[in-house]
Amino acid sequence: xCKILLLVGVEPAAFGRxxxxxxxxxxxxxxxxxxxxxxxxxxxxxxxxxxxxxxPRLTDGPGDQLLDTILQRxxxxxxxxxxxxxxxxxxxxCLGTAHLFLAxxxxxxxxxxxLDRIEKLDLLFAHEAARTLVGQMERLPSPPxxxxxxxxELQSPxxxxxxxxxxLAQDPPAAAKLLQVANSAALGLPREVTDPADAVLCLGFETxxxxxxxxxxxxxxxxxxxxDFSVEGWCRHSLGTARAAQAIARAExxxxxxxxxxxxxxxxxxxxxxxxxxxxxxxxxxARRLARAERVPVWQAExxxxxxxxxxxxxxxxxxxxxxxxxxxxxALHHLPAxxxxxxxxxxxxxxxxxxxxHLQHQDKSDFLTPDAPYLAELGLNDRLEAWSEAAxxxxxxxxx
Numbered sequence: 001x002c003k004i005l006l007l008v009g010v011e012p013a014a015f016g017r018x019x020x021x022x023x024x025x026x027x028x029x030x031x032x033x034x035x036x037x038x039x040x041x042x043x044x045x046x047x048x049x050x051x052x053x054x055x056p057r058l059t060d061g062p063g064d065q066l067l068d069t070i071l072q073r074x075x076x077x078x079x080x081x082x083x084x085x086x087x088x089x090x091x092x093x094c095l096g097t098a099h100l101f102l103a104x105x106x107x108x109x110x111x112x113x114x115l116d117r118i119e120k121l122d123l124l125f126a127h128e129a130a131r132t133l134v135g136q137m138e139r140l141p142s143p144p145x146x147x148x149x150x151x152x153e154l155q156s157p158x159x160x161x162x163x164x165x166x167x168l169a170q171d172p173p174a175a176a177k178l179l180q181v182a183n184s185a186a187l188g189l190p191r192e193v194t195d196p197a198d199a200v201l202c203l204g205f206e207t208x209x210x211x212x213x214x215x216x217x218x219x220x221x222x223x224x225x226x227x228d229f230s231v232e233g234w235c236r237h238s239l240g241t242a243r244a245a246q247a248i249a250r251a252e253x254x255x256x257x258x259x260x261x262x263x264x265x266x267x268x269x270x271x272x273x274x275x276x277x278x279x280x281x282x283x284x285x286x287a288r289r290l291a292r293a294e295r296v297p298v299w300q301a302e303x304x305x306x307x308x309x310x311x312x313x314x315x316x317x318x319x320x321x322x323x324x325x326x327x328x329x330x331x332a333l334h335h336l337p338a339x340x341x342x343x344x345x346x347x348x349x350x351x352x353x354x355x356x357x358x359h360l361q362h363q364d365k366s367d368f369l370t371p372d373a374p375y376l377a378e379l380g381l382n383d384r385l386e387a388w389s390e391a392a393x394x395x396x397x398x399x400x401x
Contacts, residue, residue, distance in 0.1 A: 002027060002028065002029065002030050003028065003029055003030070003048065003049075003050030003051070004029070004030050004031075004032050004047050004048055004049045004050060005025065005029045005030070005031050005032070005049075005050065005051050005052075005053065005115070006032050006033070006034060006040060006043060006044070006047075006049045006051070006052045006053070007031060007032070007033045007034070007052075007053050007054075008033075008034045008035075008036070008037065008039075008040040008052060008053065008054035008055070008058065008063070008066065009034075009035065009036065009054055009055040009057075009058045009059070009063065010033075010053055010054065010055055010082055011033075012031060012033070014082070014104075014106070015106060015107055015108040015111050016107050016108040020107070020108040021108045021111070023108070024108035024109055024111065024112040025108075025112060025115075028115075028119075029050070029051075029115060032047065032049075035059065036058050036059045036060045037054075037058050037060050037061050037063075037065070037066040037069075038060055040052065040054070040066060040070075041066075041069065041070075041073075044070065044073070044074055044077065049074070049077055050077065050078065051077065051078040051079070051080065051115060051118060052066075052067070052070060052077055052078070052079050052080065053080040053082050053102065053111070054066055054067065054079075054080070054081065054082065055081075055082055055083065056081060056083045063081055064081060064099070067079040067081060067099045071099070071135055071136075075131065075132055075135040075136070076131065078100065078118045079099045079100060080099070080100045080101070080102045080114065081099055081100070081101055081102065082102045082104060082106060083101070083102075083103070083104060084103070084104045100114070100118075101180070102114060129306060129307035129308035129312075130308040130309075130312040130313050130315075130316045131316060133275075133276075133279075133280070133306065133308060133313055134275070134313055134316045134317050136279070137275050137278075137279045137317075149167050150164065150167045150168060150171065150174060153167055154205060154208065159205060161197050161200050161201050162197060164196075164197065164200050164205075164208070165195065165196045165197020165198075165200055166197070168196035168197070168199075168200070169196050169197075169242075169263070169267065170235075170239060171235075172235065172238045172267045172268055172271065172274075173271075173274070174196075175196045175199075175264070175267060175268070176268055176271060176318070178196055178199040178200065178203065178208065179193060179194070179196065179199055179264070182198070182199035182202045182203060183324065192324040194257075194260060194261045194264050194324055194326075194327065195260050195264065196264075224274075224277055224278045224281075225281065226276075226277040226278075226281040226284045226285050227281075227284075227285035227288060227289070228288070229273075229277045229284065229285075229288070231274070231277075234270060234273060234274055234277070236362075237270065237358055237359075237362070238266070238267050238268070238269070238270055239267070240358035240361070240362065241266040241267075241269060241270075241351065241354045241355050241357075241358045242263045242264070242265075242266030242267040242354075243263070243266070243354075243392070244266065244350075244353075244354035244357045244358055244392035244393075244394070245262040245263060245265060245266035245347070245350040245351050245353075245354035246259050246260070246262050246263040246266070246350075247354075247388070247391040247392040247393070248262070248349075248350045248353055248354055248388045248391060248392060249262040249263075249347075249350050250391065251384075251387055251388055251391040252345055252384075254345065258347070261324070261326055261327065261347050262330075262347045262350040262351065262354075264327060264347075265326065265327045265330035265331065265347035265348075265350070265351045266330075266347075266350070266351050266354050266355075268314070268318065268327060268330075268331055269311075269314070269330060269331050269334050269351050269355060270310065270314065270355075271313075271314035271317060271318065271331065272309070272310030272311055272312065272313035272314030272315070272317070272331070273310040273314070275310075275313055275314065275317065276302070276306070276310055276313060280306070283305050283306060286305055287301040287302045287304070287305040287306070288301070290304065290305065291368070295368055296368055297335065297368050297369055298310075299311060299335050309335070311331060311332055311333065311334055311335055311336075312332060314331045314332075315328050315329075315331040315332030315333075318331050318332075326346060326347045326348070327347065329346070329347070329348045330346075330347040330348045330350075330351040330352075333348055333352075334348065334351045334352050334355050335352070335355075335369075336372070337349065337352045337372050337375045338372055338374065338375040338378075343378055343379055344379065345379060345381065349376075349379065349381070352371070352372065352375075353371060353376075353385070353388060354392065355369070356369050356370070356371055357388075357389060357392050357394045360394065361394050361395075371385065
């Protein structure tokens with residue numbers, strides 16, 4: 001079935017001359033246009049719109065307000081804001097929301113690439129509960145200590161990409177936001193960016209500064225309270241998993257780029273937990289208590305409470321942001337790696353085991369996690385657990401029941 005791409009305040013000529021847009025979209029998408037927000041909402045009420053692209057400023061109001069309304073009334077519609085990266089106000093309005101960002105100039109090929117990404121999102125994670133939850137979340141909290149270190153470095157006249165990349169690597173939300181922009185389909189970079197320092201290099205200091213500062217406005221990290229959950233503890237676990245995943249990758253002798261991707265995947269693997277704690281704290285607390293009472297992993301209790309898990313929620317957001325497939329897979333499946341049909345060592349493998357290692361080392365087996373032995377056996381890696389634990393600095397005795 002042909003889906004409709006609704007352009008609001010955007011002329012088809014913005015994506016190329018002549019029939020470039022129609023050729024790029026092929027038979028998958030049909031273009032409809034609306035001059036303003038009122039007309040767009042009217043069309044959304046009667047047409048099968050799959051995606052909306054609008055400008056930051058419309059004749060009857062801000063574009064982001066239209067996208068917020070679409071989010072509430074039509075949560076299944078994907079929303080893009082088309083704006084110049086130097087328009088800090090427009091970019092800032094997208095931060096902390098579930099809207100996607102397209103940077104101008106954006107040709108027809110780049111637009112099609114962005115639409116293909118959301119189709120992949122629908123195919124891989126067609127889970128209505130996760131889609132709905134993410135669609136209703138507007139903030140991504142950030143740990144305060146690291147944030148202020150980043151700001152001080154950015155304000156320093158001697159700021160360096162290396163030092164900034166190191167600080168960002170300690171702040172998963174900030175790293176994720178930068179990776180989102182750096183991997184935008186509209187930027188057309190020659191390769192996928194999985195390292196925060198590379199993202200800084202691509203975006204430049206000034207854009208990085210504005211993105212980090214604006215992200216902080218939306219974060220409200222000091223207000224996140226969800227029972228025994230703490231942002232500081234979440235950050236420690238994310239960092240511990242990232243380091244362990246990188247150590248495992250290096251123990252397997254993979255290329256440095258793969259080891260770096262394993263680190264980043266470990267850093268972001270529990271984004272969904274932070275989102276649930278910040279936006280659905282009562283249900284999140286209930287799920288954690290249910291897990292302890294029934295002696296099951298937290299993700300299983302989340303399935304009962306939310307109809308989805310923190311892994312699916314985090315993966316949905318990561319794929320919306322356009323992060324590389326390997327990172328999305330690791331976030332989505334770090335508890336259920338056997339669901340990935342491709343059978344080879346990957347960031348998913350490293351994060352699945354690294355997450356277990358960090359939980360065992362710091363939480364006394366209270367999360368009732370175990371390695372997926374059949375999955376590791378199929379990869380021929382079951383006998384590598386002790387070597388990996390040694391590489392990650394985890395006592396091998398913790399692996400025993």
